[in-house]
Structures are given as structure tokens and as C-alpha cells.
Amino acid sequence: MTAPGEAARRKPARRPTIKDIARRAGVSESAVSFALNDRPGVSQDTRARVRRVAEELGWQANSAARALSGERAGAMGLVLARPAQTLGVESFFLQLVSGIQEVLSARQIALLFQVVEDLDSECALYRRWWAERRVDGVLVVDPRTDDPRPELLAALGLPAVVVGGPAAPGPDPAEPSAGEPSAGEPSATEPATAEPSATEPAATPPHPLLSTVWADDAKAMARILDHLYGLGHRRIVHIAGLPGLAHTARRIQSLRTEADRRGLDRRQVHSVTTDYSDAEGAEATRRLLDAARPPTAIVYDNDVMAVAGASVAAERGIPVPGALSIVAWDDSALCRVTHPRLTALVRDTPGFGRLAAQELLAVLDGGPLRTVQGELPHLEARESTATPSPG
């Protein structure tokens, strides 16, 4: 081994190119290219020889050259638009990203990941990536009810998949079309199978411009309501996340539907929105508990707020689950380390990421525009939910 300083400084070894392989295998460059890309037009013998030499030399295609020549950058993009401070405690994104990469890296596709401050920056970044030909496609997260991104991406012709589902159904408070689905019945409005259905826009309109993978928040909310209603809860408040997000709207809508279905009073079963922070989660909880007839159960849209809410209850000496039941939407270590441990809606987030990546690859391969549904989350009942004490 050379001296450390020298090693760190020395010129990098030259990377082998196709030309090197061609020379060494005694064939032309184009033969090498064909051989290495599994294209017809080269004999088995030559192919094998070329492969062996490439292996020996440790050759890997120069991604820039490939991108310049072919049309593919060999990379996908993922932008997270969040103010730096709110880059929180959530395990959601890292898990999502890990699932995405499981699929992409198997195809030697890299992931460009960028955190920006806001939606405008995100759009600007898409434009730049597009102009620079940096990425072959992008995954759009945190879809909103009024989202400029699909239109932009469609206009740019940059393949994209929306992760997290289509926007909520239109501003229809009564939600007549999803009216009275009996539990378990595979309702026509919510296809359990992931078929591209542009014909059934009522409850879950496939996004008009981009393919979409999403979780069925409506059914998930129904499961939570089943659980709480079954325990005897009649005053249930949903502390939701950011009002602009599509899934927030879907959850709020679903809570209404489920409340109506059971003839519950809408003044006692409703949603309030927050910014997902522990601070707003705690604040909302305080307000609710101060009311004349406080809820007997609260559903939080993320784990951090749920834990914050549990903490507020503890401060006030309100027993959980005796006087207040708590459900967290999204499970994580947080829900298991608190005391009592929190009942949570468990999703397979890496699986969701894999699904999204697969769908993006499908779009790149010219697949049809469609809406794919992820696995339905299940409710993990723990110690924070129980039959409410009378009163």
C-alpha cells in the first residue's frame, strides 16, 4: 500500500471504455455494444467473449455517454417540498424511498432526491431537470387538492407517477355516490383491483393527467370508525394534517360519510386540520378537551401528533384509554414507545414505494395511464383504545 496521502491524491485509475473491450476482445465497438446490451446481431461466441472481457475490466457503461446517446438519463427524481424545520420525525419518507430504490436499483436506475422549500421551487426544479435531461421521470409526493404539478409535468412530457393518490372527490359534502356501501361489499366506486378505470370517476377519480398509486384512505377511515364505534364511541374527532393535501381531503370526506352512515351527529364527529406538527396536534387536542362535551376518541393523522395528544391527556390527568381513546394514522416506533402504546393504522410503506417505482417504470415503458391501489392498511389495536367510560 502506498502512503495514505499519496493514495488519496493519486490520479484515479482510468475507467475502461467500450473501446478497451473491443480492442481486447478483437471485435468492433458496435459489436461490443450489441453484446453488452443483449441485442441480436452478434454470435453467441462473440457475445460470451465480450462479456468476459467486460467483466475482467470491471466495465460499467458511462452514464453520461449513454444518456447523451440514448434517450435515457438512467435516473428518476423525487422532490420533497417542505420547509426545513418541518423535516420531521416521520419515518414515512425514508421508508418510501427505500422501497422505491429497491425497484429502481435493480434496474441500475439512480434516484435524485431533493428537498426544497415550497411547491414553486419544486416546479422550478422539474423544469430544470427536464431541461437538463437529468431524469427520465419523477415521483410526485404529497399530492394536493389543487395541484399544479401534474399539468406541468404532462406539459413537459416528463413521465411521472403521483404517489399518495388522486385528489379528493369534488366538493360534494353529501357524497351521494359513495352513499351506502355495506362493509365488505366490493363497491363499484372503489375497485379493489388496480384497473385503469377512467369510467368511474365518482369516488376515486384516476388522475386525469398522470398515473397514480394510492392508498384507500376512505376504507382505512372506515376501519378506524368500525373499531371505535364498535367500542362504543360516539364522539370522535379527527385531527387531520394539512388541509391542502389530497389524502387529508379524502380522509375528512370519508369520516363524514362514515358518520352519516351510522347516524352520528356531525357536530360530534368531525375533522380539524393542522400542519402535522406536534405543536398544532397538542394545541388542537387541548381545545377539544376543553370543550363542554369533549370527544371520547381522537384520530390523529400522523404519529407525532398522536403522541403529542397523548402527552396532553397525561398532563391533564385524563386517563388513556379510560376517558380518551387515541388512534394514530401511521405506525412507527413512536407509537410503541409511549405508554400506553398507541393503536395505529399500519401501512406497508416500503411496499407502497415499490409499487410507485414499478408504476413509473411501466409509464416509461409506454404503459397506459392508470390508477393503482396499494395494499389496504390494517388497524393495529393496542392499549390506547377501549370502551369509553360512561359520561
Place this chain on the structure above:
Amino acid sequence: MTAPGEAARRKPARRPTIKDIARRAGVSESAVSFALNDRPGVSQDTRARVRRVAEELGWQANSAARALSGERAGAMGLVLARPAQTLGVESFFLQLVSGIQEVLSARQIALLFQVVEDLDSECALYRRWWAERRVDGVLVVDPRTDDPRPELLAALGLPAVVVGGPAAPGPDPAEPSAGEPSAGEPSATEPATAEPSATEPAATPPHPLLSTVWADDAKAMARILDHLYGLGHRRIVHIAGLPGLAHTARRIQSLRTEADRRGLDRRQVHSVTTDYSDAEGAEATRRLLDAARPPTAIVYDNDVMAVAGASVAAERGIPVPGALSIVAWDDSALCRVTHPRLTALVRDTPGFGRLAAQELLAVLDGGPLRTVQGELPHLEARESTATPSPG
């Protein structure tokens, strides 16, 4: 607007190239290149005109072409080697990444972010990135006491910066395996201050192969000890993270030094290692609290374990901070949502990321190999630490 389906499908608008600009501005391609890259050799007038046309056309350099021609890929890499399950609740990485990108994106440099299962995959990925010329440099996180990555990267000649500090001081013969502290003789007292200096390799050897940015864990631990000792604690246990990580070793070492300095009993002031998970944090806490003379204070190496520990105390009816004080190494929403709120060591993680990115850029610009120290973290005293009750 065209019909949605058509918009999504239609061929993307052609991206403008230098040739387009040249034609439109009535100059040669090379003049355009010079003008846009701030190189001498074109008149002010031409430069202005070219710039204006480029602006009009919304031109952005094709990253592949630039990478192929020049030597720069215009991207950096960051690999996180973690089993998918342990992709936890930590806010650390997203914050680090956001800081890194603040610096990189200002220079139009992208970040390739990849999550892999283990260190071998990480090394393989570096080789691939190098061979593919995908990245100009990488940021190495989670440095280990015995780390193969610096040597690999140095050998490849891939510029890199180690984020998180140099490995711990060499093997300490007195080092008892974590968990069973021997009443070893006090080792030579280390200097309380740990300056990054090549002349003082004992405490903090700058990494021999790569530039490094790091936080002074020794001083941070000293601060925690100051706080707890000042409150009257004499039985203090440090529930550390993964034993192989460099900063874990530094913290363990520092705890010993600080204990010795104050004449504390090493059987009562020691470290145990874990895998950072809530489960192991809770388990270690249970074991400690079951001991004949349980600690009066526990320092946890991350926020998740600290919250888990607090939960264990709550389960057993051990008042915090009355009978047990708790300190979390690294602050996050978690520490603020629990009840009581946890005293935590607060670091400027985005700032640390910025520093790392700056250092990487410096290395790329041919700067010297060096070790840079981040801002010293401070201890945010909250409600989980107090004078221990007698007994």
C-alpha cells in the same frame, strides 16, 4: 389547453441546445459556450446577447453532454447503509440531507441518494458510481471504527468527505466490552478539550485518507456530565448506539474520561451499546432499573431510545425526573411531545450538512485534506433532568 389524455401523451417539447442559441444570436456554438460559462474570449456585447437568447429559450445545459465533455457529472452521492426495518423515526438524515442540498443546489449540483442494506452494498455502489461516472464525489455517513470505505474511495480517486467524524482513538486496552464494566484502572486522563490537530492524534486523529467533518462528541458528553454531575448524579449510564460506529466509540471513551476526571466509580458510570432501536433501548433500560443500585440518570444516544426509556420508567411507576433523570442525544419533536419533555442535546444538523457539502466542494476544487469541526451542540435542559431523590 388540449385534452388531458393528449397532453399527457404528447411528445415533449424539444429542449433548446447551444446550437439553437448560436443560430438565433448569430454567433458560433463555441462563443455561446464561452458566454454562458463566464469564460473570457467573447465581447461584453455578445455575452449579453447570448445570455438573453438563452434566457428566452429557457436553455439549460444538458447534463449528460456536459458530463461527457467536461469531467464533471454535476452530481454527488450519499449512501445510507441500513436494513430497511431500522429506517427509523430519526429526523437526523432528512435534516442532514436538506443542509447538504442547500449548498449543492446553489451550484446546480444534484444529489444521488441511495439506501442500501449493508456496507458491502455500499462499497459496491461506490464502485459502480465511479465506473459509471455518475457522481463527482460522495459523502460518507455513519463512519465506523474499522471502516473500509475511506480506503476504497481513496483508491478509486473518488473525492469524498466523511460526515460524522474520524474513528475513535485506537483500541484502548482497558476497554471493557460494553455492558459489563470492569472496575478498570483509570486510564491516562485525556485532555478535556479535543482540538482537531494533526499533532494530537490521541484524542481526535484526522482521518488519514479523507477530509472529515465532525462534531466534538467528547465535549458534548462532557457537557452532559457537567449538567448531571452538577445536579448531584453519581450513577450515570450511557445507553449508546451501534458499537461499530465511530461516534459511539468516541462517546463511550469520553464518558470514561469524564468519569475518571471526577473520580466517579466506573461500575456506576458506564456505557452499554444497542442497535438504536426503541426495543433495545427499552430492554437496556429495564435491565438497568432492575439492578441493585439502578442509575439515577440515563443518557440515550438517540431520541427514540430516550422516549422508549421514559416509557419504561412510566410503566414501572418510576418518577421522571424524581427518581430517574433522562437525557436524549439529539433533539426532535419526540423529546418535546413526551411528558415530561426530555432534556436533549441539540445539534444544528442542517448546518452540519451544509458544512459537509462545502467541504466536499472544497475537496473537488483541489483543497487540502483536512478535518473540520462542526458547531458544538448545546444541552437543552427540559423537565426530564433534576436533582435525584436521596437513596
Place this chain on the structure above:
DNA sequence: TTGTAAGCGTTATCAA
């Protein structure tokens, strides 16, 4: 101060 032309490493088009 300008324009011409030769690369960078692939892929893709054609003859041979």
C-alpha cells in the same frame, strides 16, 4: 474577438 473542428463514450445506421 470569433469560428472551426476534434473529442468525450455510447447507441444506432448502414454497408460489407
Place this chain on the structure above:
DNA sequence: TTGATAACGCTTACAA
């Protein structure tokens, strides 16, 4: 089945 050869879009000598 092969092997030249021309793109791809940019940078950079080198000439004008």
C-alpha cells in the same frame, strides 16, 4: 454476423 461511421450536446484547442 460484423465493422465503419454518424449522431447526441457540450467543452476546448486551435485557427482565422
